[in-house]
Amino acid sequence: MPNTIVEQLADFTARSDFTQLPADVVEESKRIVLDSIGCALGAVNQPKGRIGIDYGRMTGGSDGDATIIGTPERVSVFGASFANGELINTLDSDAVLPPGHVTPYVLPGALAVGESSGASGKDLITAVAVAHEMSYRIGKAMDYLRDVKDGEVNTPKVYGYSSTVFGATAAITKLKGLAPEVQAHALGIAGLVAPVNSFRSWSMHTPTSTIKYLLAGTLTQSALTAAHMAELGHRGDLQVLDDREFGFPRFIGTTRWEPENITDALGSEWRFPAEQTFKPYPHCRILHALLDSLGEIVVDNDLKPEEIDSIKALVEGFVEQPLWLNRTIEHPHDAQFSIAHGLAVGAHRVPPGPAWHDPELIHSKSVLDLMDRTTHEVHPDYVEMLKGNAASRPARIEVSARGEVFVGERRYPKGSKSPEPETTMTNDELADKFRRNAEGIIPESNVDRIVDAVLNLETVADIGTIMKDTAVRS
Known part of the structure; x- marks a missing residue:
């Protein structure tokens, strides 16, 4: 032994x-x-x-x-x-x-x-x-x-x-x-x-x-x-x-x-x-529950960024550090962690994927102006919810627009295993994410082959066949 x-x-x-x-x-x-x-x-x-x-x-x-x-x-x-x-x-x-x-x-x-x-x-x-x-x-x-x-x-x-x-x-x-x-x-x-x-x-x-x-x-x-x-x-x-x-x-x-x-x-x-958790958004995980709620509010009410007077977020308790408080966006890396910038991008209805880090988007006047109208506080129930279930990432978002305040709340973000079954990302949802990431990089036929092969990976005799499909032909 x-x-x-x-x-x-x-x-x-x-x-x-x-x-x-x-x-x-x-x-x-x-x-x-x-x-x-x-x-x-x-x-x-x-x-x-x-x-x-x-x-x-x-x-x-x-x-x-x-x-x-x-x-x-x-x-x-x-x-x-x-x-x-x-x-x-x-x-x-x-x-x-x-x-x-x-x-x-x-x-x-x-x-x-x-x-x-x-x-x-x-x-x-x-x-x-x-x-x-x-x-x-x-x-x-x-x-x-x-x-x-x-x-x-x-x-x-x-x-x-x-x-x-x-x-x-x-x-x-x-x-x-x-x-x-x-x-x-x-x-x-x-x-x-x-x-x-x-x-x-x-x-x-x-x-x-x-x-x-x-x-x-x-x-x-x-x-x-x-x-x-x-x-x-x-x-x-x-x-x-x-x-x-x-x-x-x-x-x-x-x-x-x-x-x-x-x-x-x-x-x-x-x-x-x-x-094991998967991320729908190309942004720090602390923002995902907020982005889930924000996206729902924006789509359900057909809100345009310029109509939004302010966004207020209640978020996880450990984010009071320069990384997440940063509002100076010089590099796509900065856009991945800034709370204010991430929410401003999320309000623009851009499908999550590489497009979220397009310089024209992250440095756009529309995003930067909305970032200036975005604030956050620590969620008051963060500690209690975390102690109740380790998957908790409590989030509340308040969007002021058209003279109203639209409110959304989540305890568990999409992609997590939680008591709420709908938060788990399905294989179809992961495949859709894969396709958005692969678009324009490899041929669509390769995309389909990779998805099928990996989801049936136990039947693949040589993983080199999959890696070959990830390559771009010179």
């Missing part, structure tokens, strides 16, 4: 088999792959996405066996993983799972290694499931962004998504078929090469870094390095997750460390599907 946490995680990775995965784990893993490829396609013409592509080319060579999504490029697994991680995260439309964002860090390495080795759809599903379950469990052992203490929001001073390096590494070692003891050393190395948790610096300093909460490409490189170093014979720190005083919990900055959340029923209970 494995002893250390790292050894238990390696054993879990090695023993996980597609035939034993619960149906909801298989389904959610396929949905994650579909949504993520779509997010990447939608980002190929965005500044952050283009930089990721350029760097992937620089580091990946020109004659590799892994695809940079939405381009004609075939580069090394290192180059493709970097570029695809950045592309998935560029629009901020990618999936959400505690500790926050997981997929842009753990999927790119799996896609690249899987493509280069001719992995099957079942292989990829298993790797994706392992990576998300591991990342979720480790995230639940650490500080939370939405922490509450003594009835008040208590945002950690150090926070971030660096812990996803373990799940990212596990997915790669799984697809490479490494022995359990080698996988353990890979995870032990991963803990030592994880990027720093810089989230709070990013959220507190404006203009905010376009690196965002964690450069996805960098974490993919760390995971690939850890897997390859172990394969080549390096030894990892097998105690890195057990030692609170000198190990990963200390140097990554968490004040909470509850390792039982990592190991409890590991392998017999799969917990990530219950909290």
Whole structure:
């Protein structure tokens, strides 16, 4: 029986088999792959996405066996993983799972290694499931962004998504078929090469870094390095997750460390599907319930932006930080997090997707003028609702127009698993989102093939056929 946490995680990775995965784990893993490829396609013409592509080319060579999504490029697994991680995260439309964002860090390495080795759809599903379950469990052992203490929001001073390096590494070692003891050393190395948790610096300093909460490409490189170093014979720190005083919990900055959340029923209970969330809008998740209500008000009453005298929003409690309060929109990145700007865009009835970051829209007089008429306050029931259900993101919006005040309220945003079944995004809704993101990037026939193949991923013999369809012909 494995002893250390790292050894238990390696054993879990090695023993996980597609035939034993619960149906909801298989389904959610396929949905994650579909949504993520779509997010990447939608980002190929965005500044952050283009930089990721350029760097992937620089580091990946020109004659590799892994695809940079939405381009004609075939580069090394290192180059493709970097570029695809950045592309998935560029629009901020990618999936959400505690500790926050997981997929842009753990999927790119799996896609690249899987493509280069001719992995099957079942292989990829298993790797994706392992990576998300591991990342979720480790995230639940650490500080939370939405922490509450003594009835008040208590945002950690150090926070971030660096812990996803373990799940990212596990997915790669799984697809490479490494022995359990080698996988353990890979995870032990991963803990030592994880990027720093810089989230709070990013959220507190404006203009905010376009690196965002964690450069996805960098974490993919760390995971690939850890897997390859172990394969080549390096030894990892097998105690890195057990030692609170000198190990990963200390140097990554968490004040909470509850390792039982990592190991409890590991392998017999799969917990990530219950909290796996998808994002309809290319904007920070804190605004989504407000955007749901705002869109309903604007459409039902046929309101035009110029008719709106003011918008007042009541929102989650941890947003009183420069990142979300910013009203200076210099870059599409700024538009993804500003509360006032996001609501102003939402009132313009633009279908959510890459169009939300069109410079002509985000810098338009109509949007900027409405942003000036938009205010927010912290929702008074935020803490109580959060304690009642972790999926809660309470939101109230008041739109003044035509001498009336139109009011909308939500507790759960679209895309979340909640007591309200209609908030879950269906496969058809995810496919529609995929199509909006892919429009004009790849042929429509490719779009249909990708959607069908990924939603039936367990029948795909070689995931390279899917990646081929994501490529743009030169």
